[in-house]
Amino acid sequence: SMSATYGHPATEALVATLAGTEHDTGLDILKLENIAAYFREVRKKYHAFEGQLKGYDSRILVAQVPGGMLTNLEGQLKQQNAADKL
Structure with missing residues (x-):
């Protein structure tokens, strides 16, 4: 999918987490997986433009820092040859 790293968690992860709870979204996880699989392939084409952050960093969500701001900072x-400061 196109989420994670500088953005929010993937929709399918949230849907799976809430499944069977009072907050169940009712979304079809299999359809979401098909959509995510498509975007995993799309994302490969843009790999060269991805930043160094891999996985999730909850500090981004807590601080409510826009993902675009972080990619610009990076x-x-x-x-300035200072990428290690991120």
Whole structure:
């Protein structure tokens, strides 16, 4: 999928987590997986543009920092040979 790293968790992860609870979304997890599989292939085409952050960093969600702001900051740090400061 196109989520994670600088963005929010994948929809299918949230749907699976809430399944069977009072907050069940009612969304079809199999349909979501098909959509996610499609976007995993799309994402491969843009791999060169991905930042260094891999996986989730809950601090992004807690601080409510927009993902675009982080990618811009990362790009600026790379230009100054200071990417390790991220």
